Amino acid sequence: MSIIKPMTEEYEDYLHDESRTGGGYADSISFPCSEEDVIAVMKECSDADTAVTVQGGRTGLTAAAVPYGGHVMNLSGMDGIGEIEEDERGVHVKVQPGVLLEKLNEYIREKRADLFFSPDPTETTADIGGMIACNASGAKSFRYGAVRDHVTALRIVLADGETVVLRRGEHRAEGRKLELTAESGRHYCIDLPTYRMPDVTKNTSGYYAEDDMDAVDLFIGSNGTLGIITEAELELLRKKPQDIGLMFFFTDEKCALDFTDAVRKSDICPVSIEFFDRHALEILEEKSRADQNSSYMREMPAGTAAAIFTELQENSEDEIYDKLETAAGIVEETGGDADKIWVADTPGTMKNMMDFRHAVPESVNALIDVRKQEHPGIAKLGTDMSVPDDRLKDVFAMYRRGLAEYGFESATWGHIGSNHVHVNILPRNEEEFGREHELQAKWAGEIAAMGGAVSAEHGVGKNKAFMLGIMYGEKGIAEMKAVKAALDPKGLLCPGNLFGTDGE
Ligand SMILES: Cc1cc2nc3c(=O)[nH]c(=O)nc-3n(C[C@H](O)[C@H](O)[C@H](O)COP(=O)(O)OP(=O)(O)OC[C@H]3O[C@@H](n4cnc5c(N)ncnc54)[C@H](O)[C@@H]3O)c2cc1C
Known part of the structure; x- marks a missing residue:
């Protein structure tokens, strides 16, 4: 039935x-x-x-x-988790796609507290299948990489109902030609796109394509357009026993950028470098005042214009405190105040700092929900663009210039260590919302010219399809459509994703 x-x-x-x-x-x-x-x-x-x-x-x-x-x-409903297995390749676990990230994390904590799954896209009610389809990443990707770096095998159901099993290292393209064989023996010949992907640490804009690439990588980040992931094998990492969170405050945003650059060039090697601008912090403060249960919030130093959160994970307390000293030196050199650093060095204070991080997007979403009651046609449209390291200051200048020119209210936060912050435009009415796309399209053009990616971690989906053509041009889009046609000739899977409504 x-x-x-x-x-x-x-x-x-x-x-x-x-x-x-x-x-x-x-x-x-x-x-x-x-x-x-x-x-x-x-x-x-x-x-x-x-x-x-x-x-x-x-x-x-x-x-x-x-x-x-x-x-x-x-x-x-497909939320089964297999046994954690260890062999010469490392430690792995097989999961069905509907496993929630929070459920996987809990399972690993219970079975092997010395291990962890490193991708951490903030929202732990994401499913593993959705995370793979978006190549999700998050704060910890600065050190540990995105989901792509931790997927070692996939089972996939194609649009025609055929199944394909792919193990990393076993199915490679020859140059830009990829052949897949379904379990039934049916062959699929794919001409991969010829574009060069941007030289950034985080990118999930369209299909992954490079010479001799692994077939697994084609499906990761494909936004459900090429096949349905029915099982994934994930790599687990060994935890470092010492974990500490640090929040640095700056009275000038430019100092936060200098700090980021200096930390990247130092030997600190944090797990994450996360940014919050003044307006994001103000919205959070307002929400925490209204919230009965906001133990994550403390009074921030007067005149705060930006904050940076970093997490350090090391093998010993000595290593942690050496790095903390280096970071304190850098904050003084770049215009901050080492006496005002918030330190989270217990599970309770660490949880508060993580809750602080999570509460930022949630409080902005709540603000938009209130505005939507009066203006149902509006939505938050956050950027998800990344650029190479040497363009960090240029990209901030571009964002600030554009926001001032259009008179938009905004809140900015995110993964500054990877030159990837989310600039969230907060429309006050439908008229402003209508102009957002224009600014985003302008930014997409400049980002592409800087050698960046229009989507670093959320995927293109439907709402950002207009940017993919700006990044890869008509030829790139046509080549991506040819990949889709080879696997899904009727265009049945997730129409509208990547290519917009005219794309299938
Ligand atoms: C408050 C908040 C903060 C966030 N912060 C981050 C962040 O820091 N980093 C980050 O990367 N993301 C972040 N996200 C985005 C989000 O959590 C991710 O995009 C997540 O990876 C999507 O997973 P999902 O299960 O919810 O997928 P869905 O939203 O249900 O689907 C996303 C895409 O995956 C496809 N898909 C889902 N399952 C499968 C499957 N089994 N096979 C094939 N395709 C499939 C869908 O077709 C769709 O194209 C945040 C979201 C929220 C709400």
Whole structure:
């Protein structure tokens, strides 16, 4: 019996994701519990030429999981986790795609407290499948890399219901030609795009393509457009026993940029370097005043214009304190005050600092929700662009210039260590919202000229599809569409993602 159900009001939540983009609709929905279910649904939809929007935890910020017609396949029911296995390749665990990040983290803590899964995209209710489809990263990627660096194998169901098993290192392209063979023996020949990807540490803009690339990498970051991930093998890392969080405050934003640069050039090698601008901190302060339970908040030094959070993980207390001393020296040299550093060196204070970090996007989202009551047509549109290290100051100058020119209210935070901050424009009405795209498109052009990426970690989804063409040009888009056509000739999987509504 088919598990496909008609879309009714009961499933209204499945027409949205965290981008809060409106207008989603679908005819039917399914909640597969196994790969067999996924195959059956995919075959049924393929026979009927029905588009399928694949969903994980719906925490995505680009409407990638929002359906515009057809069928919704939500994978949250596939949430099994295998045994943690150790061999000469390292330590690994196999998971189904619907496993929540928080559930995986808890499982690892219980089974092997000495290990961890390093990708940390802040929102722990993301599913592993969604994280892989977006090549999610987050704060800790500064030292440990994005999801891509920790996926060693995938099982995938293609649009025609065929299954492909890919183990890293076993299936490589020859130059830019990739051949895949399904378990049934069916072949797929793919001409990979010929573009050169940007030289940045974080990038999830369109399809991954380079000479002799690993086939696993094509599916990571593909926003559900090439296949449905039904199982992933993930690499786990060994924890360093000493962990400390530090918050530095600056009365001038430029000092925070100098600090970032100096820390990167030092031997501190933090896990993360995270930035918060004045307005993001003000919104957070306001929310924490209204919040009954905001133990993460303390009084910030007077005149704070920017803050930087870093996390250090080392093997011994001595190593940590050497690095803390170096960081204190750098903060003094770059215009900050070493006496005003917040130090989190216990599990409780560390949790407060992480809660502080998490509360920033949440408080901005809450502010937009309030504004939406009066202006339902608005949404927050945050940038997700990254540039090479030597363009950090240029990109900040570009953001500040653009915001002043358009008169937009904004709040900026994020992964400054990777030259990747989220500039969130906070529209006060529909008119401002309507002009946001224009500014984002201008920025996308300048970012591409700086050798950067228009999406570093959230993926392109639907809301950023207009930027992908700016980055890769018509030829790049045509080459990506050819990849999709080779694997999904009917254009059934996640229409609208990457290519916009005209792209399939
Ligand atoms: C407060 C907040 C903070 C965030 N901070 C960060 C951050 O710091 N870094 C970061 O990287 N992200 C961040 N995010 C974004 C978000 O958590 C990620 O994009 C997440 O990886 C998406 O996972 P999901 O399960 O929610 O996917 P969904 O939103 O459900 O889907 C995202 C995409 O994945 C595809 N997909 C889902 N499952 C599968 C599957 N099994 N097979 C194929 N395709 C699939 C969907 O089709 C869609 O294209 C943040 C989000 C929030 C709300």
